[in-house]
Amino acid sequence: xxxxxxxxxxxxxEWLVKPHANELVGQNQTLKLDHKVMQLLVYFAQxxxxxxxxxxxxxxxxxxxxxxxxxxxxxxxxxxxxxxxxSRSPKYVKTIPRYGYRLLMSPAALPASAGDxxxxxxxxxxxxxxxxxxxxxxxx
Numbered sequence: 001x002x003x004x005x006x007x008x009x010x011x012x013x014e015w016l017v018k019p020h021a022n023e024l025v026g027q028n029q030t031l032k033l034d035h036k037v038m039q040l041l042v043y044f045a046q047x048x049x050x051x052x053x054x055x056x057x058x059x060x061x062x063x064x065x066x067x068x069x070x071x072x073x074x075x076x077x078x079x080x081x082x083x084x085x086x087s088r089s090p091k092y093v094k095t096i097p098r099y100g101y102r103l104l105m106s107p108a109a110l111p112a113s114a115g116d117x118x119x120x121x122x123x124x125x126x127x128x129x130x131x132x133x134x135x136x137x138x139x140x
Contacts, residue, residue, distance in 0.1 A: 007019065007020040008109070008110075009110055010045060010107040010108060010109055010110060011107060011108040011109075011110060012041075012045065012083075012092070012105065012107045012108075013091075013092070013105055014026060014027065015083065016110075017041060017042075017045070017107070019038055019041075019042050022034070022035055022038045024082055024083070031082050033078075033079075033082055034075075034078065036061065036062070036071075036075055037075050037078050037079050037082070039061050040057070040061050040072075040075050040076070040079055041079055043057060043060050043061050044093065044101070044103035045103065045107040047103065048103045048105065048106040048107065049102065049103065049104070049106065050102060050103075051096050051099060051100060051101075051102050052100045052101055052102065053099055053100040054069050054072055054099070054100045054101075055100075056100065057072055057100060057101065058071075058072055061075075076093060076095075076101060079092075079093060080092070080093055090104060091104060091105070092104060092105065
């Protein structure tokens, strides 16, 4: 089974995404996500503005094996609900009919802060998690 999780937190529009804790932190709330739903969000965040096929997502998040598209559909629905997204008028996750999905916005890496040991530890291993930009977010 693949492990997509990174310990690095990142910003996705108004949400602070904390993969290590399976949490979405908004202005007035903290939501706990199912582990697979968080892995799905992390995979989308690693591939922003890219059309991802259902098969590609299933393989990356659920691994090798036989999984129905229904597990993906349920996970995307749960992710949308958590983000406050609407499939008819999406601002986060767009459905590509008969193909898959696309994350509509790019995540932003967070600068390491002295108050967050998780972010500080990640800074030591990588100045920018994956290839997320803008560069200003990576200049620690």
